Structures are given as C-alpha cells and as structure tokens.
Amino acid sequence: MQDLVPKEFKERNSLVINPVKTCQPIGAMYAALGIHGCLPHSHGSQGCCSYHRMHLTKHFREPVVASSSSFTEGASVFGGRANLETALKNIFAVYDPEVVAINTTCLSETIGDDVTSIVSGMEIPPGKTIINASTPSYVGSHVVGFANMVKAMVKQLSEKREPAQTNNKLNLIPGFVDPGDIREMKRILEAMDIDYILFPDQSDVLDTPLDGNYKMYPDGGVTIPELKDTANSKATIALGALASQPAAFELEKMHDVKAYTLKTPVGIKATDEFLMQLLKITGQEIPAEIEKERGQLVDIIADTHHQFHGKKVAIYGDPDIVISLTEFTLSMGMKPIHVLTGTPGKDFEAEINKMLKDADWESNVAAGGDLFQLHQWVKKEPVELLIGNSYGKLVAKQEDIPLVRVGFPILDRSVHSYLPKIGYKGAMLLVEKISSALLDRKDRDTDFELTEFVL
Amino acid sequence: MKDSKAGIEEILDDVLQSYPAKSMKNRKEHILVKDRNKSELKIKANTRTIPGIITNRGCAYAGCRGVVLGPLKDVVQIVHGPIGCSYYAWGMRRHQGLAAEGGKNFINYTFSTDMQDSDVVFGGERKLKEAIKEAVEIFNPSTIMITATCPVGLIGDDINSIAKQAEEEYGITVMAFNCEGYKGVSQSAGHHIANNEIMDNLVGIKDKELDYKYPINLMGEYNIGGDAFEIERILHKIGYDVVASFSGNGTADQIKYSHEADLNLVQCHRSINYIAEMFEEKYGIPWLKVNFLGVDATIESLRNMAEYFADPELQERTEKVIAEELAQIEAPLNRYKELFTGKTAFLFVGGSRAHHYQNVFKRIGIETVVAGYEFGHRDDYEGREVIPDIEMTADDRNIPELEVTKDDKKYRLRISQAKKEELQQKMPLDYYGGMIKEMEDGSVAIDDLNHHEQIKLTEALKPDIYCSGIKDKYTSHKMGIFSKQLHSYDYSGPYAGFKGHLQFAEDIAAGILNPSWSYITPPWKEKTTLEGSFGGGE
Numbered sequence: 003m004q005d006l007v008p009k010e011f012k013e014r015n016s017l018v019i020n021p022v023k024t025c026q027p028i029g030a031m032y033a034a035l036g037i038h039g040c041l042p043h044s045h046g047s048q049g050c051c052s053y054h055r056m057h058l059t060k061h062f063r064e065p066v067v068a069s070s071s072s073f074t075e076g077a078s079v080f081g082g083r084a085n086l087e088t089a090l091k092n093i094f095a096v097y098d099p100e101v102v103a104i105n106t107t108c109l110s111e112t113i114g115d116d117v118t119s120i121v122s123g124m125e126i127p128p129g130k131t132i133i134n135a136s137t138p139s140y141v142g143s144h145v146v147g148f149a150n151m152v153k154a155m156v157k158q159l160s161e162k163r164e165p166a167q168t169n170n171k172l173n174l175i176p177g178f179v180d181p182g183d184i185r186e187m188k189r190i191l192e193a194m195d196i197d198y199i200l201f202p203d204q205s206d207v208l209d210t211p212l213d214g215n216y217k218m219y220p221d222g223g224v225t226i227p228e229l230k231d232t233a234n235s236k237a238t239i240a241l242g243a244l245a246s247q248p249a250a251f252e253l254e255k256m257h258d259v260k261a262y263t264l265k266t267p268v269g270i271k272a273t274d275e276f277l278m279q280l281l282k283i284t285g286q287e288i289p290a291e292i293e294k295e296r297g298q299l300v301d302i303i304a305d306t307h308h309q310f311h312g313k314k315v316a317i318y319g320d321p322d323i324v325i326s327l328t329e330f331t332l333s334m335g336m337k338p339i340h341v342l343t344g345t346p347g348k349d350f351e352a353e354i355n356k357m358l359k360d361a362d363w364e365s366n367v368a369a370g371g372d373l374f375q376l377h378q379w380v381k382k383e384p385v386e387l388l389i390g391n392s393y394g395k396l397v398a399k400q401e402d403i404p405l406v407r408v409g410f411p412i413l414d415r416s417v418h419s420y421l422p423k424i425g426y427k428g429a430m431l432l433v434e435k436i437s438s439a440l441l442d443r444k445d446r447d448t449d450f451e452l453t454e455f456v457l
Numbered sequence: 458m459k460d461s462k463a464g465i466e467e468i469l470d471d472v473l474q475s476y477p478a479k480s481m482k483n484r485k486e487h488i489l490v491k492d493r494n495k496s497e498l499k500i501k502a503n504t505r506t507i508p509g510i511i512t513n514r515g516c517a518y519a520g521c522r523g524v525v526l527g528p529l530k531d532v533v534q535i536v537h538g539p540i541g542c543s544y545y546a547w548g549m550r551r552h553q554g555l556a557a558e559g560g561k562n563f564i565n566y567t568f569s570t571d572m573q574d575s576d577v578v579f580g581g582e583r584k585l586k587e588a589i590k591e592a593v594e595i596f597n598p599s600t601i602m603i604t605a606t607c608p609v610g611l612i613g614d615d616i617n618s619i620a621k622q623a624e625e626e627y628g629i630t631v632m633a634f635n636c637e638g639y640k641g642v643s644q645s646a647g648h649h650i651a652n653n654e655i656m657d658n659l660v661g662i663k664d665k666e667l668d669y670k671y672p673i674n675l676m677g678e679y680n681i682g683g684d685a686f687e688i689e690r691i692l693h694k695i696g697y698d699v700v701a702s703f704s705g706n707g708t709a710d711q712i713k714y715s716h717e718a719d720l721n722l723v724q725c726h727r728s729i730n731y732i733a734e735m736f737e738e739k740y741g742i743p744w745l746k747v748n749f750l751g752v753d754a755t756i757e758s759l760r761n762m763a764e765y766f767a768d769p770e771l772q773e774r775t776e777k778v779i780a781e782e783l784a785q786i787e788a789p790l791n792r793y794k795e796l797f798t799g800k801t802a803f804l805f806v807g808g809s810r811a812h813h814y815q816n817v818f819k820r821i822g823i824e825t826v827v828a829g830y831e832f833g834h835r836d837d838y839e840g841r842e843v844i845p846d847i848e849m850t851a852d853d854r855n856i857p858e859l860e861v862t863k864d865d866k867k868y869r870l871r872i873s874q875a876k877k878e879e880l881q882q883k884m885p886l887d888y889y890g891g892m893i894k895e896m897e898d899g900s901v902a903i904d905d906l907n908h909h910e911q912i913k914l915t916e917a918l919k920p921d922i923y924c925s926g927i928k929d930k931y932t933s934h935k936m937g938i939f940s941k942q943l944h945s946y947d948y949s950g951p952y953a954g955f956k957g958h959l960q961f962a963e964d965i966a967a968g969i970l971n972p973s974w975s976y977i978t979p980p981w982k983e984k985t986t987l988e989g990s991f992g993g994g995e
Contacts, residue, residue: 003556003562003565004565004566006561006562006563006566006596008595012591012594012595014591014595015587015591016570016584016585016587016588016591017535017568017569017570017587017588017591017592017595018540018543018568018569018570018571019566019567019568020547020566020567021540021543021544021547021567021569021571023540023544024540024541024544024545025539025540025541025544027541028541043509046607046638047516047607047638047639048506048512048514048515048516049515049516049517049518049519049542049638050516050541050638052512052513052514052515052516052519052928053515053519053541053542053545055928056545056549056926056927056928057545057549059927059928059930059931060549060927063931064931065928065929065931065932065935066928067511067908067932068511069508069509069510069511070506070508070509070511070512071508071509072505072506072507072508072509072510072512072514073639074505074639074641074642074852075639075640075641075852075855076851076852077639078607078610078611078637078639085508086508088507088508088509089508089509090509091477091509092476092477092480092507092508092509092510093509095475095476095477095480096475096476096480096509096510096909097511097908097909107607108538108539108541108572108577108606108607108608109607109608109611109638109639112577112607112608112611112612113611138539138574139539139540139541140539140572140573140574140576140577140608141573141574143540210935212934212935212937212973212977213935213977213978214935214936214937214977214978215935215936216912216932216935216936217935218908218912344540374566393547393548396565
C-alpha cells in the first residue's frame with residue numbers, strides 16, 4: 003500500500019524514497035553483455051554482482067552471467083589486487099571468455115583500487131581481451147554506468163588503420179535500450195543499405211531461443227575486431243545523450259570520427275531526426291517500405307486521436323527515454339504534466355522545459371527525483387495515464403490510474419524486451435499500448451448499458 | 458538412484474578437472490557423496506568464495522537488510538549508502554506483510570540516503586541524520602533501522618552513535634546494523650549481525666501481559682509467498698498464539714515483548730539460530746526445530762509442539778486438525794505422486810530450503826539427487842553436534858559474538874531440565890540434525906555451487922527439475938530442464954503447510970507438463986522432410 007504518501011509536500015534533501023534509478027555497475031554489466039564472448043566482471047564484494055545479475059535476469063527472463071572479485075573484509079582494507087588476479091585466472095581457466103569487461107563498485111572505488119594498473123601488470127592468455135570501466139555507484143545512475151562502459155570499449159580498443167583509411171561504415175551506439183529495439187535499428191540500417199558497426203549489441207544475447215543447448219556466450223554481440231574498427235568509421239551516431247554521447251565524443255577526440263548525438267528514436271519526431279541524420283551522413287535514400295510505415299503511423303494517430311488527445315500523463319524513468327516519450331506524447335496531442343527521472347543532471351530539465359515551453363499548462367519537471375515525489379505530484383494534480391517502469395505500479399494501484407510499461411526495468415510483464423519501442427514500428431506499438439490502456443479503463447468505467455463496440 | 462556411486466564419483470572428477478589446482482583443491486572439499494557406511498561425512502562450508510568462480514552468493518547486507526529485517530513491516534529501514542543496495546531490496550524478495558490493525562506498513566517502500574561522491578569524501582553522517590529527521594517528520598514510525606553498505610565502514614561513518622542520538626531526540630526506537638557487504642563471506646554474516654542487534658536492542662524492551670494459552674514465537678520464517686499466513690492459519694486452528702514473528706509478516710513492536718513466549722519455533726536454522734540460542738540463555742525459552750514445508754514434516758512438527766506443551770486437549774486438537782487438513786489434500790497429492798514417481802530433482806537454495814524441500818518432493822514421488830546451500834554452515838549440513846569442531850576463520854572473527862546472560866527479572870524456566878532431556882530423545886528440541894542425514898546414499902551435497910558446476914552436473918545427471926533461484930533458472934530452461942525457483946516460488950505460493958504442499962505439487966505439474974517443452978526441437982530437425990516424389994522421381 004502506498005497510503006502513507008501524504009498529499010502535502012515536505013522538502014526532502016537527504017531521504018530518497020522509492021528511487022527512479024539504480025547504481026552504475028548494472029548499466030556497465032548490461033553494456034558488457036553487448037560484446038560477443040564477453041564475461042562482465044564486478045570488482046567489489048559479490049552482493050553487487052548477484053543483485054545486478056538478478057535484476058537484469060528479471061527484466062529479460064534470460065540467463066545473465068557475470069563474475070565477481072568477491073571481496074572480503076581483508077581485501078576491503080588492503081586492496082583487491084589479489085582478488086582480481088585470482089578471479090581472472092579462474093575466469094580464463096574455467097569459463098574461457100573472449101573478453102572480460104570489468105566494472106567497479108562503491109567498495110573498490112572508495113578504497114581506490116587502480117584496476118587499469120592491476121590488469122596491465124597481469125599476463126593474460128593470448129588472444130584474450132580485458133577492458134575496464136570505473137563505475138562508482140555514488141555518482142549518477144545505472145545509465146551513467148552504461149555510458150562509462152561503452153566509452154571504455156572505444157577508448158581501450160579502437161585502433162586507427164595505418165595508413166589511415168575509412169571502412170565506409172557508420173558507428174551506431176543505440177543507448178540503454180532492449181534487444182527488440184536494437185533489432186529494429188538494424189532492420190532500418192539494412193533496409194537503407196548502410197554498412198554499420200553497432201555497439202553494444204545485446205540482440206542474440208538477451209533474447210536467445212530455447213533449443214535445448216545452453217550457450218554461455220551466445221551468438222550475438224559486437225566483436226573485438228569491430229570495436230577496434232570503430233576508429234575508421236565515417237561517423238558515429240549516438241542515440242540518447244546520456245548513455246551514448248561520451249563514447250561518441252571519445253571516438254571523435256581520439257580518432258576524429260565525427261559524432262552526432264540524437265534523441266533515442268522513440269516517436270515520430272525523434273525517428274524522423276534519426277533517419278534524416280542517416281540520410282545526411284550516408285547519402286542513402288529512405289526506402290519506400292520505411293516511408294510507408296511512417297505514413298501508417300500518422301494515419302493511426304490521426305484516426306484514433308480522440309482516444310488520447312488532451313489526456314494528462316505522468317512520465318518517469320531514465321533520461322534518454324523519458325525525453326523521447328515526452329516528445330512523442332506531445333506529438334500525439336497528450337499533455338505530459340509530470341516528468342521525472344531519478345538520474346541527476348540539469349540537461350534533462352532544460353530539454354524537457356524547452357519542449358513544454360509552448361504548452362499552455364504547468365508541468366512539473368525534475369531530475370534526481372524519486373517515485374514518492376512523482377506520487378505526491380499525482381496526488382496534487384491527477385493524471386489519466388502513467389508511463390514508466392514496473393515500479394510505477396505502486397502509484398497506479400494506489401491512485402487507480404492505468405500504467406503503460408516502458409523503460410527499465412519491466413519485471414512484472416513479459417515479451418516487452420523482444421518488441422521495439424523505437425522507430426515507426428515501435429511507435430505503432432506504443433500507440434497501441436497507450437490507447438488500449440485508456441480504452442480498457444473507459445470500458446471498465448462505463449455502465450454496462452452504455453457500453454459500445456466501436457471506440 | 459539413476460547412477461551408481463562409482464558413476465557419481467567420475468562425474469564429480471570431471472566437474473573438478475576444469476579448475477586450476479588451487480581452486481580444484483578448494484572445491485573438492487565442498488562436495489560430498491552421501492555414503493551411510495562412511496563414519497565421517499564432513500563437508501567444507503562457510504568459507505570464502507573463490508574470486509571469479511561465478512558464485513550464486515550475495516552479501517552480508519542482503520542477509521541483514523534483505524532477509525532478516527526486510528519483512529518487519531512497521532519499520533522504516535533506511536539504507537545508508539549509494540542507491541543500488543536500497544533499490545535491489547525493494548520488492549524483490551517476496552516477504553509479504555499485511556498491515557496490522559491501525560498499524561503502518563512500509564513493506565512497499567524503500568528508503569536510502571543515496572550517498573553521493575561528496576558524502577564519500579566528507580562523510581555521510583550529516584546526511585544520515587537529516588534522512589532520519591525527514592523520515593520521522595513524514596511517517597512518524599515507531600522504529601527506524603539503519604543498515605550500512607560497503608562504503609560506510611570504509612569512510613568511518615558512526616551509524617551507531619547517530620542511531621543513539623536519534624532515539625533520544627525523537628523518542629522512538631532507532632537501531633543501527635553494521636552489515637557492510639564485505640563482512641563475512643556471504644549473506645550468512647548479515648543474519649548474524651541482524652540477530653545480535655535485534656537480541657541486544659529490541660527483544661525484551663517492552664513488557665506485555667498476554668492471555669495466550671500456548672504463546673509461541675515463529676522464528677526464521679519470512680512469509681515468502683504467504684508461507685507464514687498458511688502456518689499461522691494452522692497454528693491458530695489448533696489453538697496456538699504467535700507472540701512475535703522473526704520476521705515474516707512481523708513487527709518490531711511484537712519483537713519488543715517476544716520474551717513472553719513459551720516456545721520458539723525455528724524454521725530456518727541458519728538465519729535465526731543465534732537468536733533462538735540467546736533466548737534460551739537469557740529468558741529460559743527452549744527452541745524446537747520445526748519444518749512446515751511438506752505435509753509429513755508439518756505433521757511431525759505439530760505433534761512435537763503438542764508434546765512439548767503436554768496438554769491432552771491440545772494433542773487431541775492437533776490430531777483433529779491434521780486429519781481435517783489431510784482429508785482435503787491427500788487424494789490429489791497421491792495422484793501427483795503417481796504422476797511424478799521416478800523423477801529427480803536438483804536443489805540448490807540459500808541456507809535451509811535445500812533440506813526442507815526434500816520431504817516435499819519425496820511425498821510426491823520425486824527423488825533429490827543433488828542438494829546444496831549457498832551459505833549454510835557445517836551444522837546445517839552435518840547437524841549441530843559438529844559445532845564444537847568448526848574451525849573459526851579470519852572472516853568469522855570479524856563478526857561479533859554477542860554474549861548474553863540470564864535476565865534475572867524475566868528469566869523463567871518453561872520446562873524442567875529433566876523434562877527437556879526426556880523430550881530431546883524424541884524431538885529436535887534445541888537441536889538440528891542437518892541436511893545430510895536425511896539424504897539418500899549416492900546423492901550429492903554441494904556447497905556454494907557455481908555456474909560451471911550447475912551446467913556440468915545438470916548435463917551429467919539430467920534431473921527432471923532444477924530448483925534454485927532467478928540467476929540460474931533460465932540457464933536451466935535453455936538446457937530444456939524445468940526450473941522451479943525455491944526462493945521466490947516463481948511468484949506463486951504459499952508452499953508451506955497443508956494447502957501449500959498441494960499448491961507446490963500443482964506448480965510442479967504445470968512446470969513439467971507445460972506443452973512448451975515438447976516444441977523445443979523443430980519438426981524439420983526431427984524427421985525427414987522428403988515426402989513422396991517431387992520433380993519426377995519414382
């Protein structure tokens with residue numbers, strides 16, 4: 003029960019209640035799973051690693067394997083060098099990954115373990131790769147951890163060809179999205195006949211078929227040669243500023259690969275911008291198939307606008323996805339009146355406020371907020387729909403508001419990670435979800451005698 | 458048994474072969490094949506996790522905040538640390554709790570100080586104090602518990618003195634738990650830390666006149682999927698009154714006067730045996746090892762309880778309730794037994810269920826071929842008689858041992874020493890015999906099972922059901938073997954008591970009999986696709 007949430011607002015500066023974020027290493031673990039043959043490794047005490055594996059497993063309903071340095075109190079005082087060395091020895095002997103991607107926790111960060119120097123002093127088996135990212139849990143959120151690991155991929159692996167020569171490829175960083183989204187991005191790129199390097203790529207890693215054979219390292223994931231080759235690409239498109247921009251900027255800084263940061267392509271406008279950028283960079287044409295999908299989407303929204311136009315909505319979750327969802331609901335004619343992320347950062351508030359500037363209503367916008375705060379907003383000014391992750395269920399249930407599940411994590415429903423929310427196809431699915439949620443509620447609330455078949 | 462003993466040894470040798478020498482030596486001591494003819498069945502347990510081995514274990518914080526404290530519904534539990542630890546303890550373990558009449562229920566909330574880098578540099582004490590103040594102002598709880606996470610111990614935040622100050626300032630109970638994740642080697646350390654603080658600062662701080670005839674405490678039962686609801690239903694039907702629950706559907710308020718009980722029931726030995734022992738020392742209340750998982754174990758536990766209270770009327774009611782309850786489930790359970798007979802199970806669960814579920818499976822015809830604990834100690838495997846032989850390690854020494862003494866005012870002998878000794882001949886009073894004694898010859902006990910061992914043993918033994926947690930569930934499914942989670946119950950339950958056993962059997966049936974398993978191999982890989990003649994053949 004969320005009946006202890008009072009309507010009257012009390013300033014909180016120190017107590018976070020029901021967060022809309024989690025900590026860095028889980029994002030780094032997720033990113034690392036998008037490398038082919040990679041075992042994510044958590045340099046800290048083993049509780050973190052178990053929690054992160056557990057949580058990703060619950061969202062994807064797939065095996066998520068990662069190892070830990072398993073710190074004890076001794077290591078926590080004297081440093082975790084011996085633990086990491088032992089871990090890597092065991093990992094290569096027993097699990098034989100192609101790559102180990104090490105993230106850190108608040109423990110190893112607080113004691114100041116220098117993972118880079120520990121690893122560089124070690125002999126690793128020939129042909130194997132180790133990368134590491136510093137992911138202190140007391141900075142930012144899981145999305146920042148994702149960004150840090152993706153940045154480490156290019157920083158530690160990308161290699162300029164000698165002599166310099168372009169591979170004629172486009173780098174695409176999809177951001178903290180699901181395998182279903184990545185598949186959709188690939189479909190678009192392939193439909194446009196664009197040669198690309200997409201990283202990290204969790205498709206065919208976290209959506210594998212059940213065929214009776216367990217593969218610890220599934221078929222998917224970006225390969226090490228591809229990651230090395232990112233230095234020779236024509237340009238990098240970073241989808242989602244928070245998750246993807248640091249890696250794109252790093253490539254630009256190191257190897258002069260031009261970086262373009264775009265919104266996560268959720269909704270018409272963001273997808274249009276994504277396609278326009280692809281056109282500009284590659285000179286390819288938009289295939290008729292994709293143009294048709296766009297037209298179908300516009301058709302659907304126009305035909306069904308009465309189902310959602312003017313409806314008040316609260317959106318919460320991770321910054322990149324919330325920014326795009328806010329824009330999409332606006333383009334559908336909805337009214338996003340509460341918009342919140344748990345991840346701190348001024349850019350988020352600025353971006354959302356810019357979008358809402360022309361709207362004639364007051365909106366609550368917060369970065370670094372929590373679900374308790376969102377709940378209080380909703381109590382003060384009710385909405386007709388919530389859009390966000392599974393935890394919003396607490397608000398939805400208490401206030402009797404329909405919830406459309408989009409984002410991370412979705413723990414209480416299945417199939418979501420297989421389907422796209424990006425592109426025109428993804429937008430169609432979102433419109434379907436939004437209108438169904440609103441119409442299910444309308445049907446439920448309509449007297450039997452007044453029930454209609456066509457809405 | 459499917460495989461001969463020699464077969465098992467070979468399989469285990471094969472499993473161990475992949476390890477580097479040092480790890481192989483270590484792992485070897487954590488695996489044991491049950492053999493009744495051996496005079497000593499010793500297993501190594503509760504030692505450090507091998508780095509990089511892909512353990513299933515969690516940390517001391519999880520054992521303290523997640524397991525023991527989490528279910529206490531009237532407590533605001535402030536996690537002092539960066540956000541992750543608090544976030545992952547939010548709604549992920551299914552300890553259910555219904556608000557007591559007029560009481561507050563914080564089960565669906567999680568509270569954190571959300572430590573930032575400046576708090577790590579300059580210390581987080583100011584923020585913690587402020588967080589407590591904000592919690593008091595918004596929720597006015599009767600008890601606040603503060604739990605430490607990894608960085609707290611390292612930066613030296615004094616959460617104990619902050620708790621003490623807050624207790625005086627706000628006139629409520631405020632407790633601090635030094636359960637940093639790196640303490641000990643697993644969740645187990647967290648259990649011990651939670652037990653110590655609860656015993657020292659919560660139990661016995663309030664006196665209450667109870668007009669209960671058979672007052673009992675339920676210990677080490679966390680109400681996963683409503684287990685404690687089912688247990689309490691049976692106990693109430695017989696005539697018992699639960700004074701306090703440690704801690705499923707429990708409240709800190711009840712624990713404050715839990716010394717008024719006459720018997721402590723211990724379900725999960727690992728997590729709560731410290732409190733059970735200290736209760737006896739301090740207040741003279743013995744503990745009985747019970748098991749409400751499985752009808753056979755439930756019946757035995759109920760009979761033992763009735764005999765302890767030695768009241769013919771109670772014994773009669775016990776038998777009546779057993780008969781009534783059995784009548785409702787015996788026939789379907791027998792049908793499931795027919796259906797499942799010959800099937801095998803692989804159990805790997807935290808610190809108690811790998812033992813408790815063996816009788817549940819047995820009753821429905823399923824044999825356990827491997828069983829292991831993430832963080833059990835030797836006494837959970839071999840029985841409490843080995844406790845004097847357990848060697849202390851450097852990691853154990855970091856966890857404080859709490860010494861309690863007889864409380865002169867509240868100590869009251871519940872039964873005479875002679876009576877106790879008599880009962881101990883018949884039932885596990887102040888005793889737990891461990892898991893291994895009840896296992897079949899040729900079955901394997903394995904401690905701190907890792908990913909490699911899960912896969913190798915599953916491939917070799919081909920169990921029909923793999924029972925563990927969420928991290929290895931889908932690995933098992935990819936191998937085509939149904940996996941039942943014995944932590945979360947796969948969002949079902951209760952599995953305890955009479956009704957629970959039937960629910961469990963139904964869920965196992967759904968899992969094994971679901972048609973999906975028969976579709977794993979596509980038809981074009983099963984039979985020839987050449988049919989008749991095409992293109993002018995014969």
